[in-house]
Amino acid sequence: QKEVEQNSGPLSVPEGAIASLNCTYSDRVSQSFFWYRQYSGKSPELIMSIYSNGDKEDGRFTAQLNKASQYVSLLIRDSQPSDSATYLCASKTPGAGSYQLTFGKGTKLSVIP
Amino acid sequence: GAVVSQHPSRVICKSGTSVKIECRSLDFQATTMFWYRQFPKKSLMLMATSNEGSKATYEQGVEKDKFLINHASLTLSTLTVTSAHPEDSSFYICSARDIPDGDQYFGPGTRLLVL
Numbered sequence: 001q002k003e004v005e006q007n008s009g010p011l012s013v014p015e016g017a018i019a020s021l022n023c024t025y026s027d028r029v030s031q032s033f034f035w036y037r038q039y040s041g042k043s044p045e046l047i048m049s050i051y052s053n054g055d056k057e058d059g060r061f062t063a064q065l066n067k068a069s070q071y072v073s074l075l076i077r078d079s080q081p082s083d084s085a086t087y088l089c090a091s092k093t094p095g096a097g098s099y100q101l102t103f104g105k106g107t108k109l110s111v112i113p
Numbered sequence: 114g115a116v117v118s119q120h121p122s123r124v125i126c127k128s129g130t131s132v133k134i135e136c137r138s139l140d141f142q143a144t145t146m147f148w149y150r151q152f153p154k155k156s157l158m159l160m161a162t163s164n165e166g167s168k169a170t171y172e173q174g175v176e177k178d179k180f181l182i183n184h185a186s187l188t189l190s191t192l193t194v195t196s197a198h199p200e201d202s203s204f205y206i207c208s209a210r211d212i213p214d215g216d217q218y219f220g221p222g223t224r225l226l227v228l
């Protein structure tokens with residue numbers, strides 16, 4: 001069974017600190033991974049996608065992928081109160097058509113001013 | 114670009130009635146649309162995958178006769194919750210992609226409350 005695991009949190013960090021969010025996946029077939037941010041009562045918003053081992057940086061966000069360890073992480077530098085949300089990790093897995101996304105349960109992040 | 118809309122954003126209905134939710138891709142043609150359901154403090158659960166012009170593929174445990182999905186055009190998919198019950202109350206979210214390997218873009222969601 002394809003699973004994506006995340007620590008539900010909440011993860012609390014002070015404003016300006018680095019927030020580190022982690023995710024593991026069980027399906028070795030998965031090749032692509034995504035981080036979505038979901039504010040309370042809203043739908044998910046794509047933040048980062050990563051396909052290759054190593055780091056991928058976009059502004060204050062860095063995604064890290066280690067396929068050997070089946071581990072994905074998201075670092076948020078200079079955390080802001082507006083970053084407070086639930087962060088969903090997702091893996092791309094074969095499904096109907098071409099692929100579908102399997103989501104973790106999400107990690108709730110609170111950035112304390 | 115890549116905007117997906119949903120209508121209505123919120124609906125309250127009586128038990129036993131049917132509710133239709135629309136999902137539209139506004140600036141791209143969506144060959145595939147997905148319907149998700151999210152209960153409070155839970156993650157997104159894929160309900161079905163819908164390819165334009167063909168029948169939807171439902172995930173295990175999702176009743177296809179209860180959750181009717183129509184994807185008649187490249188910009189519109191509808192989800193009809195038939196004979197809704199209070200346990201169907203949830204946040205329903207659609208997503209769409211334009212190419213088979215493309216990113217999924219999510220709609221804003223529809224909050225359904227069945228009394």
